[in-house]
Amino acid sequence: MARILVVDDSPTELYKLSGMLEKNGFEVLKAENGADGVALARQEKPDAVLMDIVMPGLNGFQATRQLTKDPETAHIPVIIVTTKDQETDRVWGKRQGAKDYLTKPVEETTLIKTLKTVLGN
Numbered sequence: 001m002a003r004i005l006v007v008d009d010s011p012t013e014l015y016k017l018s019g020m021l022e023k024n025g026f027e028v029l030k031a032e033n034g035a036d037g038v039a040l041a042r043q044e045k046p047d048a049v050l051m052d053i054v055m056p057g058l059n060g061f062q063a064t065r066q067l068t069k070d071p072e073t074a075h076i077p078v079i080i081v082t083t084k085d086q087e088t089d090r091v092w093g094k095r096q097g098a099k100d101y102l103t104k105p106v107e108e109t110t111l112i113k114t115l116k117t118v119l120g121n
Contacts, residue, residue: 002026002048002115003046003047004026005037005040005041005044006028006029007036007060007063008050009052009055024108024112026115029044033055033056034058034060034063035057037063038067041076045076049076060080060082061092061096062096064097068097077119079098079101079115080098080100082103085103099118
């Protein structure tokens with residue numbers, strides 16, 4: 001089954017998203033900030049990344065840009081999952097290379113459907 005990297009500084013969100021993914025048969029990798037997320041993505045090459053925006057240090061926009069511009073990780077689809085729901089945030093997220101943009105709290109059905117779409121399932 002597909003391996004999904006969840007990058008979020010909130011233990012609660014990591015727990016909720018991981019639970020949804022595991023229940024639907026995905027293998028989950030976790031990182032608690034943008035820098036660790038980028039490093040883990042380069043090391044593990046997950047099938048997709050769920051990226052929070054508001055994190056200390058390297059934020060989700062910066063981490064997404066690094067992943068999508070790096071030839072080693074550019075093939076990995078990034079889905080932004082955040083509380084930021086302004087249209088400007090959506091546009092900026094897509095400009096950084098994100099394949100999709102979901103706002104929290106995300107519905108399990110929406111999350112799984114979006115993942116399957118970006119994974120081509």
